[in-house]
Amino acid sequence: DQGEHAELTGDLNPAQRAAVEHAGTPLLVVAGAGSGKTRVLTRRIAYLLGARGAHPGQIMAITFTNKAAAEMRERVGELVGRRSGAMWMSTFHSMCVRVLRREAKTLEMSSNFSIYDADDARRLLTLVARDLDLDSKRYQPRALAAHISNLKNELIDSESAGSHATNDFERRAAEVYVEYQRRLSQANAMDFDDLIMRTVELFQVFPDVAEYYRRRFRHVLVDEYQDTNHAQYTLVRELVGTEPTESGVEPAELCVVGDADQSIYAFRGATIRNIEEFERDFPNARTILLEQNYRSTQTILSAANSVIARNPDRRDKRLWTSEGDGEKVVGYVADNEHDEAAFVAGEIDDLVDQGVAKYSDVAVFYRTNNQSRVFEEIFIRLGLPYRVVGGVRFYERKEVRDALAYLRVLANPDDTVSLRRILNVPKRGIGDRAEACVATHAERERISFVSALRDAVADKVPMLNPRSRKAITAFVELLDGLYELADSGVEVADILEAVLDRTGYRAELDASDDPQDASRLENLDELVTVAREFTESAAEAAALAPETDAEEEPDAGVPEPGSLPAFLERVSLVADADSIPESDGGDAEEDADDAGVVTLMTVHTAKGLEYPVVFGTGWEDGVFPHLRALGEPKELAEERRLAYVAITRARERLYVSRALVRTQWGQPAANPASRFLDEIPAELLDWRREAPSSGGGGGSPRAATTWGGRPGTGSDSAQSRLASGGMRTTGFTGARNDWKDTVALKLDAGDRVNHDKYGLGTVVSTDGTGPRATATIDFGTAGTVRLMLIGSVPMVKL
Ligand code: ATP
């Protein structure tokens, strides 16, 4: 009824409302940052259900990162409740995996296929290049991988790659591509780009399959459409269709939202052509522009607009806000990257002390992941709770990949890359020569590597010496025992534990006194925790799941929730953009009394998100813009869009900083100011500290003083914490000299401590070991705080 619809659209502006209510033809919403595009998308979903009688199972919404997908699920969940469970809300990759598992038979593959990430793909390419006798300098796996990926993004398959080649490298790469695909299919595996390309192929070659999905998904919505590449665009078009099918199924309703100024994935083949030619691609399309920004202050918006206006060949947009000017952008020139991090940390501390912000209101951005380390060091040292999104690369660690390789072999015995990875890990006497014998045998007999191993056991592999044969026999028996366990229906975490124990992997690390191995053990424990939580959340989801409607049959080929294949699918699809294990940081967030944690991430990862306080760091030519972009107009334009994304994440306060000297590749380098800094109008900027000899206004004497005298820190908050100024002074001077001296403080519940900032306290509990050790400490009136115990902790045990 009317009232209900008003509730769904009442707090939208007219253009937003038009987008939510638009029906029938394809719809493109183009608008600048913070104008409510994502809000339109989620609201439209609620409107489809509430006002247009759509069924949750008819809705597919696609986003770019797992983080964005999770956020959308949450937003839609708030609007429509549990019914959201029946929708497909995911990344392109997850959605394709779901389709491909279901339709594996049609493509003559088995539905338990493995998903190869960039690292697996490079490993396989290394094998292929070696077998094709290619010069490993000229044909580096990384370059081959990038080239093949580009071809796949353009939907050029291995058979036709040769005819597209224009030089020697491309011709050889085309041969590699053919062999690479053959091996992938032999291993029952797909790489990330295959997921999209094979789904497109599926829809194009099997119209009845395409029709099934078109009948099923009557509404397709895509966020961040400016970052789609050709393959993804084609996928969307095949999915919704542009005209009725032979049996009369009308095209599905398509709604895409995007902003050409935020296109930051050209390096993965993204093209804003998809936005610019939407109306040509989809007949009868309607375009709606949004012009009011609801996120940022006018100052922040003006800064963003001035920067992006320098890009050539763009359509000018007029964004306005009714928010008022707000605070000026704060600029800061640091001596070096440690000073910069200290400034950021000190400023966050002040904002929180003054009650201006909570930790969770704050985000720190940098251009590349390796810049996070310096921030982490000082945050740990000061006990500022934080979380790094994407930088941890948990799933890229060797021990984690080894453990997952075992699980993958258990789920898909044909997964050659994983099998060869663990063949002699931990060492069990199966050397390179033995591996080569088995591989050659597999090639010659055209059988899988695992079958060749079994042939070795039966003494059918030529040239294999008896000792290797014995080792292989033991390995195959080990695997068989694990297969049996995996088939018995125990939880994923128990299978993982068995792998770590029976292979001797854990024992080997346990026996080592290398501190690195201690942290490897912790990572494996963390993986076990991830697996346990996975099972728990699958059980919870099952308990909460809505009754399945009669018209929705369960999906064949899709892994059972909570199963090993489901777990592997989940961890494989954690895109590099946001790879953190689900359990990382979660505890910290709960423990900090709703104050949450500061978020550290690259600008790429920050796309679509917003924070009241944003620190843009490393604004130096050669860092941001990236060195690679200097002198390359196209890349520079992309870097500028990235700067636009960074600035527009901020709602109330924006900081931009740079360091005069920064250690890069082990060498101190003096970088000039980022040109993007100069592009922010001077009147919008308040320089807290300027370069010593800067001609642009000259730093005030006060601003030039060092840390202890930083403006705003002189008079501490009412709570007058013990030695708070002192903490800063010692903290920061220490920071300059003894970064590498990491002393872990050994504490137990009941111990008494004196902290430079919080004063006297009693340890309530401790958690974790080594670099992950933390203690929860009751500091009386200063509160209960959880602190990391690594680094030069400004605290002594009494
Ligand atoms: P980006 O381009 O960065 O992805 P966006 O266009 O998707 O931005 P949203 O994230 O949807 O923008 O919205 C930005 C902020 O403005 C959000 O906090 C959102 O809730 C708020 N907002 C959007 N529209 C309105 C509105 N009509 N009234 C009040 N707040 C709004």
Ligand code: MG
């Ligand atoms: Mg958005």
